[in-house]
Amino acid sequence: MNTGFERIKELLGKDEEYYLGHQSKTFDKKLLHLPSADFVDEIFVNSNRSPQVLRNLAGLFNHGRLAGSGYLSILPVDQGIEHSAGSAFAPNPVYFDPENIIRLAMEAGCNGVATTMGTLGMIARKYAHKIPFVAKINHNELLTYPNKHEQIMFGSVENAWNLGAAAVGATIYFGSEGSNRQIIEVSEAFERAHELGMATILWCYTRNSGFKKDGKNYETAADLTGQANHLGVTLQADIIKQKLPTHNGGFTSINFGKSHPDMYDKLSSSHPIDLCRYQVANCYMGRIGLINSGGASSGEDDLQEAVKTAVVNKRAGGMGLIMGRKAFQRPMDKGVELLNTIQDVYLSKEIDVA
Structure with missing residues (x-):
């Protein structure tokens, strides 16, 4: 008996058939480039990525519990800047110490850890050779009043390379007032990262107060986030991070852009x-992998919600999860357990692509 799969079914509960029984009739899965053990060879060897980039991509794919599966489990911790350190770490103050962030990723068997330049720089010599680093080079800090959606650079690509990063990560708030500048800055940064041999991961978020209408927030609509992904792969991101879509119809409801x-x-x-x-599909039919984010921690339901997100991502043709707050805002052993359970979704052969 596959105890991991049985546990997943138990957590899905009454929703088991809804998530595990669904068969998609939209894009045929045969059209997709799905995660596999030889994904780097099949997809990126034919691209313009250099041997050094291929090596670092392979390093991500071949580390941790999901090594060799083609799937990714990444621990992201940038909320100390994005949400304030107090709000992020108050539920578990040990994570004010950056070493514990790395320890959590390692003990949970993650493929890599994505966090701030300061965190990685503080412990680089001890851990850069033990787990792949994803250095986040820009952030939206919330100390400015009034708050605004403004990603600004916190570090250089060269510094990320010097501290031993396998990849750089960046966010663009597509649709925001500063999106043009962010597109230019991130495009230049990703070009430089590839020159130095690092992989690139783009947080493709949409942000605009106008994307909210009639009580719905279309920042997580499939059509808007899908187009954000398409812009991201155009910037030559090697991996796309995106929030799981909650609904659709952003273009038509807000009445802007182009749709069909x-x-x-x-x-x-x-x-x-x-x-x-x-x-x-908007990630070049899966040629660029989609990892979905885990979202905020809500407490008791975190494990169930995380498993549902992982099942949706995997069965849709995605490449994995980048799960942070649900893991680090609880005791470390519980955080490890949660991340391992998510990883079991991707290791389970019973859970296939819809």
């Missing part, structure tokens, strides 16, 4: 797996 009825009637549906598959 088939986007909603044929290429997607209301099912979360189909909404996520639309995101995957």
Whole structure:
């Protein structure tokens, strides 16, 4: 008996058939480039990525519990800047010490750890050779009043390379007032990262107060996030990070941009797996892997919600999860357990692509 799979079914509970039984009728899965043990050889060897970039990508794919599967489990901890250190670490103050962030990623068997330049720089000599670093080079800090959606550079690509990073990560707030500047800055940074041999991961978020209408926040609509992904792969991100879509129809509800009825009637549906598959399709049909974020910690339901997110991502054709707050805002052993359970979704052969 596959105890990991049985545990996953137990956590899905009454929703087991909804998530595990769904078969997508939107994009045929045969059209997708799915994660596999030889994903780097099949996809990136034919690209313009250098041997050094291929080596670092392979280092990410071949580390931790998911090594050799083609899937990724990354621990992201940048909330100390993005949300304030107090709000992020108050539930578990040990993470004010950056070494514990690295320890959590290692003990949980993550493929890599994505965090700030300061965190990585503080412990680089001790851990850079033990787990792949993803150095986050820009952030939205919330000490400015009033708060605004403004990603600014906190470090250089050269510094990320010097501290031993395998990849750099950056965020663009597509749709925000500063998005043009962010696109230019990140494009230049990613070009330089590839020159130095590092992989690139882009947080493709949408931000604009105008994306909220009639009580709905279309910043997580499949059509808007899908287009953000398409912009991200155009910038030559090697991996796309995106929030799981919650609904659809941003372009039509807000009445802007360009859309087509088939986007909603044929290429997607209301099912979360189909909404996520639309995101995957916008990542060059999976040639660039989609990792979905885990979202905020809500307490008792975190494990169930994390498993559902992982099942949706995997069955849609995604490449894994980048899960932070649900893991580090609890005791370390519980955080390890949560991350391991998510990883079991990707290790489970019973859970296939819809």
